[in-house]
Amino acid sequence: MKNSFEYAALAPIVVLLGAGVFSILIEAFVPRTSRRICQLFLVLGSLALSFGYVLINATKTLVGDPATNGGQTHGLRQFAVNGATVIDGAGLFLQGTLILIAFVAALLLAENQVDPQGDAFAARSSTLPGSEDERQFTAQGWTQTEIWPLFLFCVGGMVLFPVANDFLTMFVALEVFSLPLYLMAGMARRRRLLSQEASLKYFVLGAFSSAFFLFGSALIYAVTATMNFGQVSIALENAGQDTLVITGIGMIAVGLLFKVGAVPFHQWTPDVYQGSPTALTAFMGAATKVAAFGALLRVFYVAFGGMRWDWRPMFWVVAILTMLIGSILAVTQTDIKRMLAFSSIAHAGFLLLGVIATSASGLSSSLLYLFAYGFTTIGSFAVVSLVRDAAGEATHLSQWAGLGKKSPVVATSFALFLLALAGIPLTSGFTGKFAIFTAAIDGGATPLVIVAVIASAIAAFFYARVIVLMFFTEPPVDGPNVVIPSWFTKIAIGVSVAVTLLIGVFPQPLIDLIVSSGIFAS
Amino acid sequence: MLTILMLIPLLGSIAVFALPAARETLAKQIALGISIVTACGAVFLTTRLSGLGGGFAVTEKHEWIPAFGISWSLGIDGIAGVLIVMATLLVPLVIIAGWNDVEKIGRGTVKGFFSLILILEVFMIGVFAATDLFLFYVFFEAMLVPVYFLIGRFGGPQRAYAAMKFLLYSLVGGLFMLASLIGLYVVSARQLGQGTFDFFALANMSIDPATQKILFLGFFFAFAIKAPMVPFHTWLPDAAAESTPGTSTLLVGVLDKVGTFGMIRILLPIFPEASKYYTPIIIILAVISIFYGALLAIGQTDMMRLIAFSSVSHFGFIVMGIFAMTSQSMSGATFYMVNHGFSTGALFLVVGFLVSRRGSKKIEDFGGVSKVAPVLAGVFLISGLSSLALPGLSSFVSEFLVLLGTFSVYKDVAIIATFGIVLAAFYILWMYQRTMTGVPSTEVTETVTEITKRELAAIVPILAVIIGLGIFPQVALKVINPTVNQIQTHVGLFDPVASTTPSESGS
Structure with a gap:
């Protein structure tokens, strides 16, 4: 077999991972004072370049006829690296969504005017929480620019995840984007113990689920003698209902359902969402969901599409549990970040309906939902990062009372995000x-x-309860304030509001785009 | 045309909101002017219905989200027409009646209040005029937002609770409707190849009766909450009692009509089999509503709550009329919707005048008002008599038609329901006796003053409509009857006896 490496098709991924390497060099060679600005240019520039390549790939003339290409009308539809990855319309759409979300999230991560001590990350995360070292580093105004290479690797892994076409590549992508997330989750500037606890939980449970994924892949390989999704699908048609196959599918499902936060693999979600720096929670909540669902859809549509009668019952149970438990437990939360975490679990349940559908409309509706949900999530966590008192973010619900009177604009945008999460018409959540x-x-x-x-x-x-709290209760006397952020956060919230409204009122262009990307290539 | 009619209050709302907060009088004047223009426009458009034989007039259709078969389609038939006229006529009167309400409450801004009322008017026109069910649903839910803020921001002491209860009841109902709506879309996709929300396309499909029975329930649940029918009514007394009188008027007078409007205009044409199947249960619920509402109205000590419960009883009559499915009962029910809007509106506004003077909604705090403010008491009496359907007033015609129409198919039900009228006379006249007659206490003499010119300007047009339609009901029935007959034909039902509807042109 001739080895091939289609650089043009993989350019979006290569750019991001390359920028990650370059970003490490900046850490090594650029003086501390100018690192932040260099890193920012590199991150935003490489995201823009990567998005440009996605656009180029998406506007290329399609080889062949749309009818034989799953309805895709334009753009690349080809295998790369000997079939280890596949660049198709749906994959390109997911890549584009991820890069846009990452861009908005990068703006949030760059915010350094909200906290008087600096940005959202610890001055030196190697120092012990509460130690003298920590105090001194904070007083000197150190910031940890190492988050940027981590961020770039993470986005690079995510952009690879939904276009991976064999279990091994998918596993590598999974680890490439997960490991930086585990790290960054533990680097919060405030409430560091909570953050480190979150990081450890995320890491241990994440490693556990990765093992499940790998074990499942091995079982599938044992039966089919291939890792490639398309070949697995063909091999499974002949294999039929083998115990190994069912076990393998189940274990792969466990690994991926952990990443999307579906019940009963959801326990990490509230702790990690709460403990991580809020800007990172925004990125993780939005982008991980898109990447993981992209991969989940590809695996269960392409590799296990023919086995749908076997895995659907399991997904039915998981979806019902996820929707109900996510919604019911969210009602009992008193912390805004935990509440949003449980809401994200419920949304994972809704998204599972798209996986269960296993149809062209199931895929296109899931892509629409992911796009809409991603921006709403980023926007809502961006608002959470602005409500602060002396100790940092004020995330207890009681502290949000009367926010509508103190800061009507911020409270109204948050209300819009909540309405979108609730699925009220004329917001993107409803369309999805x-x-x-x-x-x-x-x-x-x-x-x-x-x-x-x-x-x-x-x-x-x-x-609705949060909206009532914000608009119809009197603010507490020593309540938190809404900090006026820099342009970074303002743009992030503005973009999220605009997307939430636009997709709610005029979704047709986006729907056309998604439908024209067709179904997964196999 | 209808889009333009909706654009007028929309632009007005934006203009009022854009004003500086200090220009309060200007905000009120703009709001009043805009609402009068809208009302004239609505009356003008409704005249286009004459001679159409029950079809739709001033229709328009623009693609909105073709992928989901959703379009911006508007149009009015007789039922929608009279309800839009009723709604748009009430808005300027509510604005006049609530001229000084915001200053009295001391919360929120004047421009905020009036721009919310105007935006609500946009949605009210939209919900009645929509001929695309998705658009209907959007307006159905969108209406919640201004009302929620009108109650939650400008309401009484329990406003947050009342606003929340209102919102949640409506949202839950709306979600069930959404589920049915999607089901309907899927059915249409299977039958027509491409899913649609177009009312005409959906009404012309023949859906399998078993599916109809399921989908019907989702819509009915939403409409029963909105209407409100027992046992889904408990949000109404709270919401009505905590709102300003103007908000209560629009809430009970117009918004709740969306429920009964949906029953006659959406449930009957789209789910004819299911409508017939569920008729017995719904008629029983309607009769329960009539008596439960009336009995609880008798027991109330708060005047706003009393009117709210009386409305529950009235809605029982309307629902009974719709599901009796004779041409008389359905015409009567539609006409009842219009009359109830005006008579309940009049009651809410007059009680509002009393409350603004005395500072209390309790019946026991009044007494002998007719001695100190005879005109106010007179206005109160006429509004009350209209609510209990005194012959000569418009509500009598509609109530009579409903009972007559129901009698021709369900004799026992009609006879039982007639006793509801007796109860209505009891709670209205008893309230009048306790508040207006007798010897005025010192508090009443000190606080209650005669009705002002502004208040007269708000209430006299309503009373004129009530008396006018009582004497010349044909004005409205001429518009309503053709549409009702068409719906009846569509459902496939015919009157058991020859029609004796007072209108010549329709039948």
């Missing part, structure tokens, strides 16, 4: 939910949609 519910009913999952509606009703309660 509508598309995914329709696809699920079309795919014969009507009972699931009924559960989803009940879960939405429960969820509406706690979203």
Whole structure:
């Protein structure tokens, strides 16, 4: 077999990983005072360049006829690196979504005017929390620019994850984007113990789930003698209901369902969401969900699409549990970040409906939902990072009382994000939910949609409760203030608001784009 | 045309909101002017309906989200037409009646209040005019937002609780409707190849009865909460009692009509089989509503709550009329919707005048008002008599039609329901006796003054409509009857006896 490496097709990934390496060199050779500005230019520049390559790949003339290409009408549709990756319309859309989300998240991570001590990350995360060293580094105004290479590797891994076309590449991508996340989760400037606890939990459970994924891949390899999704699919048609196959599918599902935060693999979510620096939570909550669902969709549509009658019952149970438990537990939360974490679990449940549908409309509705959800999530956590008192972020719900009176603009944007999460019409959340519910009913999952509606009703309660708290209660006397951020956060929130509204009111262009990207190539 | 009619209050709302907060009088004047223009426009558009034989007039259709079969489609038939006229006529009167409400409350801004009312007017027109079910749903839910803020920001002491309860009840109902709506979309996708929300396309499909029965429930649940029917009514007394009188008028007078409007205009044409199947249960619920609402109204000590419960009883009559499915009962029910809007509006506004003087909504705090403010008491009496359907007033015609129409198919039900009228006379006249007659206490003499010119300007047009439609009901029935007959034909039902509807042109 001739080895090939299609640089043009992989350019978006290569640019990001290359920039990550370059970013480490900046850490090594650029003086401390000018590192931040160099890193910012590098990160934003490489994201923009990478997005440019995605655009170039997406606008190339399609080789062949749309009818034989799963409905894709333009752009690349080819295997790269001997079939280890596949660049197709849906993959390009996911890459583009991830890079846009990463761009907005990078702006949030760059914010350094909200906290009087500096940015959201510890001055020196190697120092012990509460130690004299920590105090001195903080007093000198050190910042940890090492987050930028980590961030770039993470985004690079994520952009590879949904276009990986064999289990091994997918596993590598999984680790490339997970490890930096474990690290960054533990580097919060405030409440460092909580942050380190979150990091450790995320790491231990994440490693555990990665092992499941790897073990499952090995079992599938044992039966099919291949790692490639397309070949696995063909081999499974002949293999039939083998115990090894079912176990393998189950273990791979465990690994991926952990990443998306589905019940019963969700326990890490609230702790990690709460403990991580909020700007990172925004990135993780939005981008991990997109990348992981992209991969989940590809694996279960392409590799295990023919086995859907075997894995669907399991996914039904997981989806019902995820939607209900996510919504019910969110009601009992008193911390805004934990509440949003449980809401993200419920949303993972809704997204599973798109996986269960296993149809063209299931895929396109999931992509729409992911795009909409990603921006809403970033926006809502961006707002959370602005509500602060002397000790840092004020995340207890009672501290949010009367926010609408203190800062109507911020409270209104947060209300918009909550309405979008609740799925109220004219917000992006509604468009996504509508598309995914329709696809699920079309795919014969009507009972699931009924559960989803009940879960939405429960969820509406706690979203509305926060809105009531912000607008209809008197602010506490020593309550927190809404900090005026720099342009970084302002742009991030502004973009999120604009996307949430636009996709709610005029979704047609985006839908056209998604439909024209067709289904996964196999 | 209808889009322009909606653009007028929308632009007005933006203009009012953009004003500096200090220009309060200007904000009120702009709001009033805009609402009067809108009302004239609505009356003008409704005149286009004459001679159409029950079809839709001033229709328009623009693609919105073709991928989901959603379009911006508007149009009015007889039912939508009279309800839009009713809604747009009430808005300027509510603005006049609530001229000084915001200053009295001392919370929120004047421009905020009036721009919310105007934005609510946009949605009210939209929800009645939408001929695309998704668009209907959007307006149905969008209405919640201004009302939520009107109650939550400008309401009484329990406003947060009332606003929340209102929002959650409506949202839950809306979500069930959404589920059914998606189901309907899927059914249409299977039958027509491409899914659609277009009302006409959906009404012309023949859906399998078993599916109809399921989808019907989602819509009915939302409409029953909105209407409100027992046992889904408990949000209404709280919301009505905590709002300003103007908000209560729009809430009970117009918004709740969306529930009964949906029953006659969406449930009957799209789910004819299911509508017939569920008729017995719904009629029983309607009768329970009539008596439960009336009995609880008798027991109330708070005037706003009393009117709210009386509305529950009235909505029972409306629902009964719709599901009796004779041409008389359905025409009567539609006409009832219009009359109830005006008579309940009048009651809320007059009680609002009383409350603003005495500072209390309790019946026991009044007494002998007719001695100190005879005109106010007179206005109160006429509004009350309209609510209890005194012959000669418009509500009598509609109530009579509903009972007559129901009698021709369900004799026992009609006879039982007639006793509801007796109860209505009891709670209205008893409230009048306790508040208006007798010897005025010193507090009443000191605080209650005669009705002002502004208040008269708000209430007299309503009373004029009530008396006018009582004498010439044909004005409205001529518009309503053709549409009702068409719906009846569509459902496939015919009157058991020859129609004796007072209008000649329709039947």
